[in-house]
Amino acid sequence: MSIRLYDTSTRQVRDFVPLVPGCVSIYLCGATVQAAPHIGHIRSGLNFDVLRRWFGYRGYDVTFCRNVTDIDDKVIAKEHELGRPWWQISYANERAFNDGYSVLGCLPPTVEPRATGHVPEMVEMMQTLIERGHAYAADGNVYFDVRSFPGYLSLSNQELDNLRQPEGEGETGKRDPRDFAMWKAAKPGEPSWETPWGRGRPGWHLECSAMAHKYLGSAFDIHGGGIDLIFPHHENEIAQSRAYGDDFANFWVHNAWVTMSGEKMSKSLGNSVLVSEMVQRWRPIVLRYYLAAPHYRSTIEYSEEALREAESAFGRIEGFVQRVVERCGTVEPAAEVPPAFAEAMDDDLGVPQALAIVHTTVRQGNAALNADDKDNAVARLAEVRAMLGVLALDPLDPMWAGAERGEDLHGVVDSLVRLVLEQRQAARARKDYATADAIREQLGQAGLAIEDTPSGPRWTISSQ
DSSP states (O other), X not given: OOOEEEETTTTEEEEOOOSSTTEEEEEEEEEEOSSXXXXXXXXXXXXXXXHHHHHHHXXXXXXXXXXXXXXXXXXXXXXXHHTSOHHHHHHHHHHHHHHHHHHTTOOOOSBOOBGGGGHHHHHHHHHHHHHTTSEEEETTEEEEOGGGOTTTTTTTTOOGGGOOOOOOTTOOOOSSTTOEEEXXXXXXXXXXXXXXXXXXXXXXXXXXXXXXXHHHOSEEEEEEEEGGGIIIIIHHHHHHHHHHTOOEXXXXXEXXXXXXXXXXXXXXXXXXXXXXXXXXXXXXXHHHHHHHSSOTTSOEEOOHHHHHHHHHHHHHHHHXXXXXXXXXXXXXXXXXXXXXXXXXXXXXXXXXXXXXXXXXXXXXXXXXXXXXXXXXXHHHHHHHHHHHHHTTOOTTSGGGTTTSTTHHHHXXXXXXXXXXXXXXXXXXXXXXXXXXXXXXXXHHHTTEEEEEETTEEEEEEOOO
16 A cells, blocks of 8 residues: 555645655745744654654655744744844754754754755745746835736635735735735844845745755655645745746645644743643653644644543553563564554554554553463564554664653662562561552552562552
8 A cells, every 4th residue: 555645735635656766855844943842833843753754664765854944023023022132042942942853752854954044045036936927026025926826825725815914014015915025125123134125034935935945856745834834834835936937845744733722832822831841741752652643634632631641551552561571571673564554654644543553462462461472472562663663652762762751860769669669579578468568559659550570570650
C-alpha cells in the first residue's frame, strides 16, 4: 500500500506520488518568534516530525525545510512592549522553540532559514511579479493584485467578492482593500532594508514563497502548517509563487489545533501552556505521546486529566518494556514493523490506529510473560520497539537519555527506594507482613508503585 495523505487543496485523501522518485521535499511554516512556544506551537512540528520519520522508514530521502519568521508586526510590537531590540527577542525565542522541538524528540530540519536572511530573494520575486502585472508599488509598500490571479482563494474555498480584508496599519495606496502587502514601507524606529521602492521590511506571506523557492525549487512535494494558516497565509503564498511561475506545492497538509475550553491555544488569549513549564511537570516522552497520539487532523482539547490518561497509557507500554528487559535481557527492535501498523501509518498517518496495534502487542507480550513464554515475550517486545522507534517513543532509545524529567536524580532516588525495599523484603522474610504492607502503602502515598517480580521488587512512578 502506498502512503496516502489528505490534501487540503483537493479535499480528499490522495496517493502520495513524489515529484522525484525516492525523494520527498517538505516545507513547514515554522515559528513566528515573538514569544516562547506553547504546546500548540510544538504540535505542528511534532506531527510533521512523525510524517518525516515515516517517509524515512518507507525508504524516502527527505528534505525538510522549516522556516523562522524573525521579523513581523508581532515581533516589532514585542520590541516596543519589552524595550529590547527586536533581534534579541527573536533569537532568544528561536532558541526556545528549538529547545522545545528537541526536548520532545523532533529531528532537526534539513534547513531552517530565517526571513531576514532572504531579503534579496524577496526583492527579486517582487520585481518579477511587478513586471508581470501581478504586483504594484505604492507609498513604499508593494502589494499583490489578487484579481490578477484567477486561482486566488481556491485552497480555502472562498469567493473573492465575499472577502473583506481590512487595511493594515500603514498599508496605504491599495487599489483594492483585498490586495495584500508583500513589502511594508519603513516606519520611524523600525528595522528596515533597502529596496528599489525605498526602505522597508518583508510582509509575512512573501517570506515563505521566497524561502521555499530557494531551498526546494519551483516545485516540491508537501507544504505543511496549522489549519489557521490556510487563509490568508497559504492562499497568499500560492498566489505569489504561482504568479511568479512556480508550480509550488503538490500536497497541502494541515494539522489541527490544541485548544483550551474550546478556544485555539494562543498567546493573545492568555491561555497558552509553555513547553518550558510543561516539561517541568511531565516527562517529555509522555508529552510527545500526548501530542502525537491523536490524529494530526483532530483537535486536541488540553486538560490535566487528558495528560494523566496519556501518562497512564504510555506507562503500560513502558512497564511491559521494562519487565521483558528485566527478565530476558536486551531486546533489539525488529527489522520491520507489523503489517497492520504499517497499513495504519500509510493511511493518512493514522497514528491512533497504529498505537492501537502497539497496545495490542503489549497485551500479547504481557500474557506471554505471565505464561513464562519468554521467546514470545521477546518477539513481541522486538515488534513494540520497532513501532515505537518510528514514532520516536521508544523508552530504550538513547535519544531520551537526559531528556526525562529528573534524570539527574533518578540514580539517587533509586538508591533510596531500594534501601526502603530491602527493609520491606526483610520484614516479609521474617513474616512481618503488617510492616511490609505499611512500607508499600507509604511508598504508594509518595507516588511510587511497587511490583513484585521473580527478580525482585521493582518501583515506578505511579500514574495515579
